[in-house]
Amino acid sequence: MKFVCGCDVGSLTTKAVIMEDGRIRASAIIKSKPVPADSASAVLEEVLKPAELGLEKISCTVGTGYGREKIPFADKAVSEIQCHARAARWALTGARTVIDIGGQDAKVILMDSDGSILQFVTNDKCAAGTGRFLEVMAKVLGVSLSDLGAMSRRARSPVVLASTCTVWAQADVIQYIHSGKDQADIGGGINSAMAKRVATLAGSVKPVPEICLTGGVAKNQGVAMVLERLMGMRVTPFRKADPQLAGAIGAALLAREAISGSRQAGI
Amino acid sequence: MFYGGCDVGSRTAKAVIIEEDKIASSAVLDTGSSPEAVAENVMDAALNEAGIRMEDLSRIVGTGYGRRRIPFAHAMESEISCHGLAAWWSNPSARAVIDIGGQDAKAIRLSPDGSVVRYMYNDKCASGTGRFLEIMAEALGLPLSALEETGDKAFDRCVLSSQCVIFAETEVISLLNAGRSLPDVVAGLHFALAGRVAALARGIGVEAPVVMTGGVAKNKGVFKALSETLGLELVPMSGVDPQLAGALGAALKAREYAN
Numbered sequence: 095m096k097f098v099c100g101c102d103v104g105s106l107t108t109k110a111v112i113m114e115d116g117r118i119r120a121s122a123i124i125k126s127k128p129v130p131a132d133s134a135s136a137v138l139e140e141v142l143k144p145a146e147l148g149l150e151k152i153s154c155t156v157g158t159g160y161g162r163e164k165i166p167f168a169d170k171a172v173s174e175i176q177c178h179a180r181a182a183r184w185a186l187t188g189a190r191t192v193i194d195i196g197g198q199d200a201k202v203i204l205m206d207s208d209g210s211i212l213q214f215v216t217n218d219k220c221a222a223g224t225g226r227f228l229e230v231m232a233k234v235l236g237v238s239l240s241d242l243g244a245m246s247r248r249a250r251s252p253v254v255l256a257s258t259c260t261v262w263a264q265a266d267v268i269q270y271i272h273s274g275k276d277q278a279d280i281g282g283g284i285n286s287a288m289a290k291r292v293a294t295l296a297g298s299v300k301p302v303p304e305i306c307l308t309g310g311v312a313k314n315q316g317v318a319m320v321l322e323r324l325m326g327m328r329v330t331p332f333r334k335a336d337p338q339l340a341g342a343i344g345a346a347l348l349a350r351e352a353i354s355g356s357r358q359a360g361i
Numbered sequence: 362m363f364y365g366g367c368d369v370g371s372r373t374a375k376a377v378i379i380e381e382d383k384i385a386s387s388a389v390l391d392t393g394s395s396p397e398a399v400a401e402n403v404m405d406a407a408l409n410e411a412g413i414r415m416e417d418l419s420r421i422v423g424t425g426y427g428r429r430r431i432p433f434a435h436a437m438e439s440e441i442s443c444h445g446l447a448a449w450w451s452n453p454s455a456r457a458v459i460d461i462g463g464q465d466a467k468a469i470r471l472s473p474d475g476s477v478v479r480y481m482y483n484d485k486c487a488s489g490t491g492r493f494l495e496i497m498a499e500a501l502g503l504p505l506s507a508l509e510e511t512g513d514k515a516f517d518r519c520v521l522s523s524q525c526v527i528f529a530e531t532e533v534i535s536l537l538n539a540g541r542s543l544p545d546v547v548a549g550l551h552f553a554l555a556g557r558v559a560a561l562a563r564g565i566g567v568e569a570p571v572v573m574t575g576g577v578a579k580n581k582g583v584f585k586a587l588s589e590t591l592g593l594e595l596v597p598m599s600g601v602d603p604q605l606a607g608a609l610g611a612a613l614k615a616r617e618y619a620n
Contacts, residue, residue, distance in 0.1 A: 128539070198528065220486070221527035230527060260527045261487035261496065262464075 096153045096353065099141070100345025101134055101168060102177070103161030106197045108133035109342040110141040111335075112152070113350065116184070120145035121339055130161025138167060154353045156345040170352060175203055175214050177344030182306035183209045184347055185334040191301040193321070193329070194340065195292060195311035197225040202296045213299050221260040223291030225311050230260055231284045234267050235277065239314070242281050246316025249282025263287060285316030292317070293324040305329045312337035363411070364619065365418040366611025367404055367434060368443070369427030372463035372491070373576070374399040375608035376407035378418065379616065386410035387605050396427035404433065420615040424607050426464075436618060441469055441480050443610025448572035449475030450613055451598040457567035459587065459595075460606065461558060461577035463491040468562040479565045488526045489557030491577045497550050500530045501543065512547035512582035519549030529553065548582060555586035562591060569594040574606035 097119065102109040104126060111121040122140035127133045134157070142149065149167060157168035158177040165171070174194075178201065182192040192203040199218035206212055221227050232242045246252070253270050257263045270280045288311075305327055307318055312331040322329040332340055363385060368375045374392050378385045388406035392399050400423070408414060415433060423434030424443045431437075440460075448458040449471055458469040465484035472478050483489050487496070498505045512518075519536050523529040529550075536546050554577075562571070571593055577583055578597065588595035601609055 128535075219524050221525045226527055257485070259486050260525070261492060 096350070097145075097147060097151050098346050098349035098353070099138075099152045099155040100177070100342040100347070100349060101137060101155060101157050101165055102174070102341035102345060103130045103133050103157065103159040103165060104196065104341070105160055107338070108137045108159070108161075109339050110137040111339055111342045111346050112141055112145050112147065113343070113346040116347070116350070118335055118343070121335070121342070123336070123338060126161075130164035131166055133161060134165040134167070154349040156349040156352065158341050158345045169349070172345060172348055174341050175201065175211060177341045177348065178308055179203050179205055179209065179211055179344065180347050181340040181344035182308060182332070184343065185332045185340075186304055186306045186330050188304045189306040190303060191296070191299075191305045193292060193296055193305060193307050194309040195223075195225055195307070195317075196309045197229070200224050200292055200295055200309075202299050202301065204299045204301065215295055215298050217295055222258050222263070223288065223295060225309070227260050227263075227288055227291075228284065228311065228314065228317075230264060231267060234264055235271070235281060235284070237277075237281065242284065243314035243316050245278045245281025246285045246319055248278040250276070251279055252282030252286050253279050255283055255287040258287075258291065282316060285314060286320045289317045289320035289324055293321055296325060301325065301327065303327045306332055308332045308337050308340035310338045362419050362619070363413060363417050364612045364615035365404065365407070365421035366443070366608040366613070366615060367400055367421065367423050367431050368425040368440075368607035368611060369396050369400050369423070369431060370425045370463055370607070373604070374403040374425075374427070375605050376403040377605050377608040377612045378407050378411045378413070379609070379612045384601060384609065387602070387608070389604060392427070396430035397432055400427070400431040401433070420619045422611040422615040422618070424611040435615070438611055438614045440607055441467060441482070442477055443607045443614060444574050445469050445471055445477045445610070446475055446613045447601070447606040447610035448574055448598065450609065451601055452570065452572050452596055455570055455572040455596070457562070457569075457571040459558060459562055459567070459571055459573050460575040461491055461554070461573075461583070462575045463495075466490050466558050466561060468558070468565055468567055470565055470567055481561055481565045483557075483561055488524055488529065489554065489561065491575070493526050493529070493554050493557075494550065494577065494580070494583075496526055496530060497533060500533055501537075501546070503547075508547055508550070509580045509582050511544050512551050514544035515548035516542070517545055518552060519545050521549050521553040524557070551580070551582040551586040552590065554583055555590045558587060559590040567591070567593065570596045572596055572598055574598060574603045576604040578603035
């Protein structure tokens with residue numbers, strides 16, 4: 095019985111999971127603090143409590159995320175790309191492409207049939223195509239992020255946002271609200287605009303099925319639905335755990351492989 | 362002979378009346394929701410100031426993003442040619458124009474006779490337009506007009522890592538939370554905007570002297586930042602408020618048509 099820990103220190107949230115034999119024993123998500131080391135220590139405390147474990151019981155910890163080099167208790171730091179790829183294979187055995195949409199960036203990772211990374215692209219320059227776009231729009235529309243996600247299914251004729259830029263698109267949405275457009279049609283249009291932007295990013299690495307969608311935006315059914323249509327391929331949202339935990343899960347899986355010295359398929 | 366130019370922009374509408382080669386009057390109003398109404402009102406204000414009536418104008422040219430909705434205009438002209446012409450009129454040695462408007466930015470190369478050689482503009486991304494400063498001023502709780510003075514007090518200006526307006530909005534707050542002074546942050550914003558616009562200008566290979574037009578040109582912080590970033594001599598418009606450049610160019614076009 096060996097416990098391993100994955101800790102993902104992101105710019106907005108910090109996540110940790112404890113795994114045992116490829117299964118999640120405990121997990122925690124906290125808001126990131128100004129100092130990455132503080133975020134890491136705080137999330138560790140959060141995750142150890144429910145697992146009723148002490149740090150001494152953890153055989154190996156892998157850190158990831160932008161603060162990965164600053165995690166005091168980590169044995170190793172691994173890039174988010176590696177971790178997301180690993181987590182996607184855990185959730186979807188045949189995954190060849192990972193689309194990870196976080197709060198302020200988006201990544202598309204292409205893997206070979208063994209799960210080795212072939213290529214990846216990221217967007218962290220422009221808010222359009224990241225979770226932030228949906229946050230801004232949900233606020234304008236006055237709905238929660240989960241309500242927004244459900245709107246695509248109800249939309250009869252989703253609106254078209256003329257602008258890509260989040261700032262200009264916000265003005266488009268306000269205009270639609272003022273003109274009395276159906277809320278679901280506006281929400282559906284927002285999800286479509288988001289999906290379109292991500293599909294363009296994904297197109298640049300020539301994605302191969304199976305496609306696994308990770309990151310917080312994987313909870314938005316509307317984006318997943320439209321993305322599937324635009325890419326003409328099945329897009330499977332990460333469902334085995336909270337998709338926001340994907341980076342930390344990948345880190346924990348890599349921690350386990352680090353101590354066993356091997357890589358086992360399907361865990 | 363009087364000629365009129367009317368520039369209905371995204372934020373403000375401007376009217377300029379020229380009599381032969383000098384500016385007889387001008388007016389600026391907030392655009393509001395009806396381009397037609399604001400065009401009428403701003404032109405009326407300029408006419409009143411000049412003490413003339415609409416019929417006294419030999420010709421009126423409209424420009425700006427609302428140019429198709431100016432009921433009294435005899436013709437329309439692109440903002441590019443209007444800004445180019447106005448810059449050349451104010452500084453005949455000008456070889457380039459940089460215009461930062463409320464929701465776009467343009468870089469224009471001029472030939473010695475003031476005609477447009479090449480241009481490039483950005484209206485796709487809000488960063489690199491006047492909207493960037495508006496949103497940042499709001500995020501910082503400052504009126505837009507206070508940015509220049511605030512930035513002028515900077516000792517050690519911040520370098521922003523975000524290019525996107527949305528990301529910069531949170532970055533400025535974290536900079537303040539991390540103890541950076543408001544002036545240092547504002548000066549950083551001026552340089553961030555300048556960096557975006559300079560990239561546009563470099564794309565068409567602008568040469569000095571460069572005239573800066575548009576409302577943002579009144580902010581000396583941005584003006585200086587742009588000059589420093591480009592490494593080129595930037596000159597302000599002489600004899601006219603840079604915000605009026607589009608309307609002035611339209612009035613000059615009206616005169617050109619009439620002759």
